[in-house]
Amino acid sequence: MKYIEEFQDPALAERLLDEIRAAVTRPWALMEVCGGQTHTIIRHGIDQLLPDEVELIHGPGCPVCVTPLEVIDKALEIASRPGVIFCSFGDMLRVPGTGRDLFQVRGEGGDVRVVYSPLDALRVAQQNPDREVVFFGIGFETTAPPNAMTVYQARRLGIPNFSLLVSHVRVPPAIEAIMRSPNCRVQAFLAAGHVCSVMGTDEYPGLAERYRVPIVVTGFEPLDILEGVRRTVLQLERGEHTVDNAYPRAVRPEGNPAARAMLADVFEVTDRAWRGIGVIPDSGWRLSSRYREYDAEHRFQVTGIDTREPAACRSGEVLQGLLKPHECEAFGTVCTPRTPLGATMVSSEGACAAYYLYRRLDLPAAVTRSPEGSPVV
């Protein structure tokens, strides 16, 4: 932790930028996969500092954004039931379902709690044996292992009133789907370092070879991003397409074997719908049949939900890198963090939220101050 400052060192950043500028001879489009990386890029203004030839395209790696509306509606339905304590990480609470969000469910009397770890939710279950405690298990390979471990612990400790509402997704199939899209402009990927710290890098060489696309494993601090861009540009300029680990302080080729074993025990790979994108084969996890009793969808039998996506929301195109947030007609007008149409505007890792929060000054005149900018007592 004490090294955070060093990974934001302006002199080192300038040196990396100089190397990138010196290397670039023509335009390149790189996709950063992870929403955390998008957040770093926009918050620190890295995209403003890169040479014009380097375009960063924001990828689908925001776990909140890609959670399907149907799953959020199921969460709202379960959280509304009497006797249920619904636990979630904080940033899911403002994500709009069809007509409302988890904050509104709480306002209507639902017991919705923010926790900092799935194990906290398990503790809530232990402390409330007469209630059903459900944890909203979303996210990529990064958050899946602790959620798997929590289910494993629930069984080991014999806690029957705990279950997981699962919507976990996997990155490599999403990269594959992006590269197969006929409109794809992506020429290289900055892979998500946290995901690789769990899964390792073994899943990527096949992708890099199949699509002749450089993949550089990249961390989340400003210097990590710049180093990732530098290595990617060097590969592109040389006509190479290999997997390069620019985040060795966290990522080993084999990943985290204990976490992978836990995933393999508790989850099984399944087709999964991504909000705004659609179903991607083999792109998700669900609880394996051995743990079916801990599956909230199985336990609560939520059916008959009428899910309606807002027609004006183009977050699917944003998530696939086909559209920049401010190119959407609704951006900053009908769609703001106060009145979000989609999760990309409400999630702290969402590309639309990052553009709205940090970049309004540089965007077209239509994007002006909304009621958010008014005085407070």
Add this chain to the structure above:
Amino acid sequence: MGHGGGGALSAELVREVFAPAYGGPALSAMGDSAAVELGGARLAFSTDSFVVRPLFFPGGSIGDLAVNGTVNDLAMSGARPAYLSCGFILEEGVETEVVRRVAEALGAAARAAGVEVATGDTKVVEAGHGDGVFINTSGIGLIPRGVDLRPQRVVPGDVVIVSGPIGVHGVAIMSVREGLEFGVEIESDCAALAGLVEAMLAVTEDLHVLRDPTRGGLAAALNEIASASGAGVVVQERSVPVPAPVANACAVLGLDPMYVANEGKLVAFVPREHADAVLAAMRAHPLGREAAVIGEAVDSHPGMVVARTGLGGTRVVDLPLGEQLPRIC
């Protein structure tokens, strides 16, 4: 309901519900305290309610907050705080010993701040209808002749000074409320700032505006001033003092220290010609030892706050919508 977080939703509630219902010229200034004329004297008048959990935390308690919060609201108008009222709302079942400890902390904080608790009230609500102890305090103080602190006085060129490291109180509260361990204990910076303000006013009465960046943090305070004054504000991100434990805790939780609450800090907009002297006076005071210039008021992007990032980019620093929510990963 996210309307208590000191962000955009709080502003909306005040603008759309309370202000139209109450009316009145003193309210319309929308400051932390109201400046009112009474019998030829200019008084600052303020009220605040305290619903913090837990009641005792590293570096303070709800009793300290109840005094310092109101004293600071008065001090931000340049007033010398004089008298406080104190209303306790107790939840049935709360132990008398807990109430005694809170009251003693409150009394000690009042003495330290040089104010007298002149009147009070106690109510008890049924178990389950409160959170142990709620406190409301109101305060009055005298605004010295010649002092006029209002955001409307901010002009481009004003220097923005913060009195010390930010984010400490919010992270201290989170560390105990959520049981998070950050490796080092972080104590709240809860303090009464009237003495520091007096030291600043001794250098020049011509301070333009003061604000204590409590809920919504430094970002909310700067946005309020930018919005009310019509000036733009530029902040040099690297100049903003953020203690390493706060930065690290925020990094873990996905929070931005600029939005984390403070309880013993102020931000000042000072005419450029007085900035060095005011900064020196602040640094000579125990509560301003680590005061720092963090930016300036500008005539570009009126009403907006923009940060120059450590790497040299720029970003908008917006008013937070409500409470900050920890990120998933």
